[in-house]
Amino acid sequence: MTWINFPTYALLTILGWTIGILMNAIGKSNLVKQLGIALVIAGQLVLTLFLLKLWIILDRPPMRTLGETRLWYSFFLPIIGLITYQRWKYHWFLVYSLLLACLFLGFNLAYPENYSKTLMPALQSPWFVPHVIVYIFSYALLAASSLVAIKGLVFHYFKGVKSGHKTIALADNLVFIGFAFLTLGLLFGALWAKEAWGHYWTWDPKETWAFLTWIVYLVYIHIRYQHDQKELWALWLLGLAFVVLLVCWFGVNYLPSAANSVHVYTRD
Amino acid sequence: MGSYYKNLSLWTLFYPMIQQKKYDKPIWSNPWGYRESFFIASGLLLSGFALEWASGGTGVPEFTNLSLNIAAGLLVIFIFTAGIFFRKQVFILWLSGIPAAISAVTGITFMALLMGLTMQHDGSAPGWVVQLGLSHVTSSWPYLLISVYLLVVLGIAAAKRIIPFSTKNIGYMLNHLGLWIVIFSATFGATKVERLEMKVKEGEIEWQAFDKKNNVWVEMPVAIRLNDFVLEQYAPKLGIVDNITGKILHENGKNVMLVDSVASGNMLGWDIRLLTYLEQSGKAGETYYLNNETGAAPAVKAEAISENKSDTVVGWVSCGSFNHSYEALKINDQLSLIMFYPEPKKFLSKIDILTPEGETTAVELEVNKPAKVKGWEIYQVGYDDQLGRWSDTSVIEFVRDPWLPFVYTGIFMMIAGAVTLFWFGRNNTPTDL
Numbered sequence: 290m291t292w293i294n295f296p297t298y299a300l301l302t303i304l305g306w307t308i309g310i311l312m313n314a315i316g317k318s319n320l321v322k323q324l325g326i327a328l329v330i331a332g333q334l335v336l337t338l339f340l341l342k343l344w345i346i347l348d349r350p351p352m353r354t355l356g357e358t359r360l361w362y363s364f365f366l367p368i369i370g371l372i373t374y375q376r377w378k379y380h381w382f383l384v385y386s387l388l389l390a391c392l393f394l395g396f397n398l399a400y401p402e403n404y405s406k407t408l409m410p411a412l413q414s415p416w417f418v419p420h421v422i423v424y425i426f427s428y429a430l431l432a433a434s435s436l437v438a439i440k441g442l443v444f445h446y447f448k449g450v451k452s453g454h455k456t457i458a459l460a461d462n463l464v465f466i467g468f469a470f471l472t473l474g475l476l477f478g479a480l481w482a483k484e485a486w487g488h489y490w491t492w493d494p495k496e497t498w499a500f501l502t503w504i505v506y507l508v509y510i511h512i513r514y515q516h517d518q519k520e521l522w523a524l525w526l527l528g529l530a531f532v533v534l535l536v537c538w539f540g541v542n543y544l545p546s547a548a549n550s551v552h553v554y555t556r557d
Numbered sequence: 558m559g560s561y562y563k564n565l566s567l568w569t570l571f572y573p574m575i576q577q578k579k580y581d582k583p584i585w586s587n588p589w590g591y592r593e594s595f596f597i598a599s600g601l602l603l604s605g606f607a608l609e610w611a612s613g614g615t616g617v618p619e620f621t622n623l624s625l626n627i628a629a630g631l632l633v634i635f636i637f638t639a640g641i642f643f644r645k646q647v648f649i650l651w652l653s654g655i656p657a658a659i660s661a662v663t664g665i666t667f668m669a670l671l672m673g674l675t676m677q678h679d680g681s682a683p684g685w686v687v688q689l690g691l692s693h694v695t696s697s698w699p700y701l702l703i704s705v706y707l708l709v710v711l712g713i714a715a716a717k718r719i720i721p722f723s724t725k726n727i728g729y730m731l732n733h734l735g736l737w738i739v740i741f742s743a744t745f746g747a748t749k750v751e752r753l754e755m756k757v758k759e760g761e762i763e764w765q766a767f768d769k770k771n772n773v774w775v776e777m778p779v780a781i782r783l784n785d786f787v788l789e790q791y792a793p794k795l796g797i798v799d800n801i802t803g804k805i806l807h808e809n810g811k812n813v814m815l816v817d818s819v820a821s822g823n824m825l826g827w828d829i830r831l832l833t834y835l836e837q838s839g840k841a842g843e844t845y846y847l848n849n850e851t852g853a854a855p856a857v858k859a860e861a862i863s864e865n866k867s868d869t870v871v872g873w874v875s876c877g878s879f880n881h882s883y884e885a886l887k888i889n890d891q892l893s894l895i896m897f898y899p900e901p902k903k904f905l906s907k908i909d910i911l912t913p914e915g916e917t918t919a920v921e922l923e924v925n926k927p928a929k930v931k932g933w934e935i936y937q938v939g940y941d942d943q944l945g946r947w948s949d950t951s952v953i954e955f956v957r958d959p960w961l962p963f964v965y966t967g968i969f970m971m972i973a974g975a976v977t978l979f980w981f982g983r984n985n986t987p988t989d990l
């Protein structure tokens with residue numbers, strides 16, 4: 290089974306997001322700006338509809354393959370962007386998150402994936418959905434925090450602008466919320482593993498890398514607590530953290546140590 | 558040296574970060590900071606590797622119950638005394654501060670990184686890898702030493718904030734004490750975890766299970782009678798195989814199609830159409846017919862049409878079973894259509910748990926749905942793979958972990974802690990937002 294109608298849904302979504310964000314950026318009157326946001330939300334709804342349809346057709350949560358998780362990133366990034374925009378008025382951040390979401394959708398358009406309905410018994414658990422959703426939401430937040438850090442670093446080194454409290458404060462907020470969800474994902478995973486395999490933690494390669502990811506953000510939180518002033522350190526640390534997160538997310542599949550991992554995405 | 562290095566571009570990149578650090582305090586003079594902390598963490602790791610090497614890579618020996626309990630008790634007493642009565646001591650201040658914490662966490666990260674990059678419990682690992690403990694990180698000396706360091710630092714950091722009690726510290730306590738409880742009970746509990754495997758046949762009663770770790774058979778406090786083993790499967794999948802190399806050309810699942818309601822698909826440019834699907838079949842001459850004897854395998858009559866429509870091949874494909882041979886459909890010199898074994902959708906054992914007192918409890922044991930009896934948890938883990946759905950054997954696992962309630966307590970504290978983190982965020986957020 291292939292991605293039924295995916296191109297239609299994806300293009301509609303991307304269209305809504307692009308036009309919406311342009312209207313919001315260029316529009317002179319408040320009405321046009323608000324309409325832009327409404328269009329972004331409309332694009333979001335189209336994607337939601339697709340996810341729902343996919344879930345029903347597959348008869349299982351669409352969270353199994355890398356392609357499916359990319360869909361969820363595309364789903365959560367705009368939500369995080371919109372909330373951050375509403376709360377702190379970071380327009381550039383909304384643009385970034387939408388761009389990233391488009392990128393994920395574009396990736397799935399360029400490399401269509403075959404859907405498989407099969408889901409091994411160990412994955413058929415009430416824990417599956419909360420575990421994966423919480424993780425993806427947290428990854429999206431943490432990815433966003435790294436975007437903020439990269440912006441801060443670029444401004445620092447190339448534009449000579451001191452990163453300023455505002456940038457790092459946004460990064461902090463994203464990391465705290467993202468880390469809370471990361472912790473939940475890790476713990477839900479442990480509780481589920483106990484149920485499915487009899488032990489809560491076995492240092493499976495994916496678990497090991499999830500732990501490493503968690504640790505890097507843990508260090509960030511503590512460095513920020515103790516050394517409030519060393520913002521450059523913190524920004525670099527966030528950049529590094531993102532690399533570890535990327536390894537955890539899909540690099541693990543290619544590591545030799547992961548040959549027997551239960552977490553490696555289907556390679557049928 | 559500053560002015561010379563300042564001209565190098567890499568240095569200019571990092572200079573602003575290092576510039577802030579003033580090493581005006583000689584190392585090892587109080588109060589200790591990052592240098593001392595990282596010295597100690599690396600010292601612990603190095604000693605650990607030396608110990609491991611000296612012991613020939615056999616890892617930390619199994620402690621007796623008594624010595625383990627004494628060690629755990631001493632650790633707790635030390636942490637509480639230090640954290641509550643000596644917290645103003647300059648040494649304890651260091652031992653419960655951020656620099657020590659970061660050095661300990663970095664040390665653990667280093668060990669975890671080694672674990673994440675090397676295959677664990679790999680029999681073919683080279684000698685030096687084993688001798689350094691890299692093939693069994695979690696039971697190696699450096700891992701043990703750095704874990705104890707982490708437990709001490711985290712423990713005192715948490716204990717310090719118990720008194721005076723303040724509601725402002727609740728989130729902090731939930732996170733730190735929760736994590737401490739998890740690591741403490743997981744570390745000390747690891748040696749007490751028992752996992753035993755039992756194989757039981759339909760209609761039979763079994764009370765012995767095998768302990769793989771110690772290589773012994775153990776008599777369980779309950780017996781298991783297997784009344785029925787049930788395996789449900791998904792429909793099989795079709796794929797393409799290279800005739801010469803025998804490799805399956807799956808391209809990440811792209812050239813795989815589920816024999817479902819779908820009647821056609823495209824694989825490597827060939828249009829594949831399903832003409833007939835028999836869930837269970839027997840073979841007579843060149844064709845297959847519906848049959849539900851033991852070992853009856855699924856079969857599909859398929860048509861493969863080449864891209865330019867010049868070639869059409871029709872024939873049967875079957876994955877076979879333990880007593881039927883498989884059949885591939887050769888579509889040209891290079892490629893053949895094959896069927897994969899159906900994947901399990903659900904498997905369960907209908908069992909009776911029998912106690913010596915004569916009680917019988919009927920349970921349906923399923924993956925993700927363990928049963929509990931007399932301090933043991935019972936898991937469905939497998940069956941006879943050769944026989945697949947005709948398996949009359951179920952493999953179940955008995956697990957006992959006496960420290961589990963503590964681990965769970967810690968986990969639930971951390972879940973609550975994560976919620977506070979989410980709710981309150983960073984409390985000292987700068988005000989110029």
Ligand code: HEM
Pocket residue numbers: 472507510511514653654655658659661662707710711714729732733736971978984
């Ligand atoms: C679930 C994991 C953890 C979380 C969420 C966490 C969070 C925090 C936060 C938010 C603070 C700031 C305290 C405040 O604002 O009052 C802090 C401080 C601190 N944390 Fe952690 N931490 C975690 C794990 C650890 C670990 C593993 C260690 C040490 C090995 C550690 C050691 C410390 C220390 C020493 C402080 C400073 C305490 C003080 O100066 O009173 N934490 N932590």
